[in-house]
Amino acid sequence: MGNKSRLFGLSCILLAYYTYIPIPENIEEPWKMRLIDIFMKIATLTVVLLLPVLKVVHSRSKKKVYIWFTFISVKCVNSYLNGDDDFNTGLFYCGSPSEKLTGKLHCIFMGRDYRLAPQYLFPAALEDCIFAIKFFLQDKVLEKYGVDPARICISGDSSGGALVGSVTQLLQDDPEYRNKIKTQAMIYPKLQIIDTWMPSYREYKDGPFLSRKLAIKVSIRYITEDEELPEAILRNEYMPEGSRDLFKFVNWSHFLPEKYKKNHVYREPILGTLNASYPVLLDSRLSPLLVNDSQLQKLPLTYIITCEHDILRDDGLIYVTRLRNAGVPVTHEHIEDAIHGAISFVTAPMYLHSGLRILDKYISWLQENL
Numbered sequence: 001m002g003n004k005s006r007l008f009g010l011s012c013i014l015l016a017y018y019t020y021i022p023i024p025e026n027i028e029e030p031w032k033m034r035l036i037d038i039f040m041k042i043a044t045l046t047v048v049l050l051l052p053v054l055k056v057v058h059s060r061s062k063k064k065v066y067i068w069f070t071f072i073s074v075k076c077v078n079s080y081l082n083g084d085d086d087f088n089t090g091l092f093y094c095g096s097p098s099e100k101l102t103g104k105l106h107c108i109f110m111g112r113d114y115r116l117a118p119q120y121l122f123p124a125a126l127e128d129c130i131f132a133i134k135f136f137l138q139d140k141v142l143e144k145y146g147v148d149p150a151r152i153c154i155s156g157d158s159s160g161g162a163l164v165g166s167v168t169q170l171l172q173d174d175p176e177y178r179n180k181i182k183t184q185a186m187i188y189p190k191l192q193i194i195d196t197w198m199p200s201y202r203e204y205k206d207g208p209f210l211s212r213k214l215a216i217k218v219s220i221r222y223i224t225e226d227e228e229l230p231e232a233i234l235r236n237e238y239m240p241e242g243s244r245d246l247f248k249f250v251n252w253s254h255f256l257p258e259k260y261k262k263n264h265v266y267r268e269p270i271l272g273t274l275n276a277s278y279p280v281l282l283d284s285r286l287s288p289l290l291v292n293d294s295q296l297q298k299l300p301l302t303y304i305i306t307c308e309h310d311i312l313r314d315d316g317l318i319y320v321t322r323l324r325n326a327g328v329p330v331t332h333e334h335i336e337d338a339i340h341g342a343i344s345f346v347t348a349p350m351y352l353h354s355g356l357r358i359l360d361k362y363i364s365w366l367q368e369n370l
């Protein structure tokens with residue numbers, strides 16, 4: 001056997017090893033899941049720069065507005081919108097259901113570009129989002145676009161869910177903007193960064209689609225370039241001394257419905273092993289779950305979709321419990337056979353039936369509630 005074929009054989013074995021994941025039994029379309037997972041792993045090797053994108057989805061006929069957050073890779077952005085004072089219309093599409101929404105809801109999309117990590121770390125992108133939303137929520141701007149100020153929704157998926165959570169909380173705290181948001185809608189949101197060893201993080205640590213390592217890497221790019229932090233997070237030993245009090249807000253042993261706890265045993269995180277200090281880890285603008293109940297009480301009607309095969313499942317489930325405990329009306333859909341990212345796969349040829357189902361549920365909920 002020649003060197004070339006040996007090399008080829010070795011590469012195949014390595015690729016198979018690298019891309020192999022046990023696909024859960026009850027999952028629909030397993031071969032597509034595998035392809036998507038492989039795609040994601042290869043993409044992880046090549047695409048490292050992620051940025052948050054804000055879209056304002058504006059339905060002319062129905063005079064309501066969705067503001068959509070998602071994290072997408074730079075290269076996929078079709079058009080940037082510019083100027084601080086004027087929104088140009090344009091269509092963003094990549095890994096988000098914007099195209100489908102436009103079709104079903106007769107919408108136009110707007111957005112603007114953001115200061116990017118790693119040059120601009122947290123909270124630069126969040127501040128930009130807040131700035132853009134506050135600009136948009138001015139009476140004169142709403143009027144210009146014929147928007148009914150009583151029918152505005154903030155929405156987003158995955159890391160965009162963190163933006164939705166914190167933007168909604170921050171606006172409710174601001175007397176000028178309180179009650180301007182009718183509803184927040186989150187699809188498998190990422191809502192905290194202080195406990196990465198919840199049951200879903202254990203069960204789905206290798207994916208499908210989003211592995212624990214990737215989730216941690218992506219969130220940390222937004223905070224620091226220091227390599228020590230992600231390593232410490234992987235060991236779940238990174239929160240500073242004195243932060244124990246925050247764990248009551250995300251304590252899964254307290255907030256997770258019994259069904260999802262299975263045989264997992266709650267393990268308190270080990271504190272104080274990290275030398276560097278990252279105050280951002282304690283910041284509720286990064287982890288919207290870190291606010292107390294009186295802050296949650298102010299929040300508007302909430303829609304949350306969680307997927308079973310998703311490391312972020314428990315973030316969403318805990319937010320559902322906490323919001324309901326605080327008396328906030330919540331519609332929660334749990335999709336038993338879906339993976340993280342499912343709603344990004346709604347266009348041929350790589351569509352998932354579960355993605356289409358989620359999108360249908362989401363759209364009909366918006367149609368009824370916004």
Ligand SMILES: *[C@@H]1O[C@H](CO)[C@@H](O)[C@H](O)[C@H]1NC(C)=O
Binds near residue numbers: 244248251
């Ligand atoms: C988490 O909740 C469990 C059960 O409610 C409790 O025993 C434990 O002390 C809590 N831990 C923290 C850090 O809040």
Ligand SMILES: *[C@@H]1O[C@H](CO)[C@@H](O)[C@H](O)[C@H]1NC(C)=O
Binds near residue numbers: 228275
């Ligand atoms: C952290 O501090 C310990 C003890 O002071 C030291 O031994 C270790 O090298 C430090 N680690 C880093 C990454 O600076």
Ligand SMILES: *[C@@H]1O[C@H](CO)[C@@H](O)[C@H](O)[C@H]1NC(C)=O
Binds near residue numbers: 292294295
């Ligand atoms: C909740 O948090 C807010 C902001 O940190 C604080 O002002 C308020 O006193 C807290 N409320 C309770 C009941 O702890």
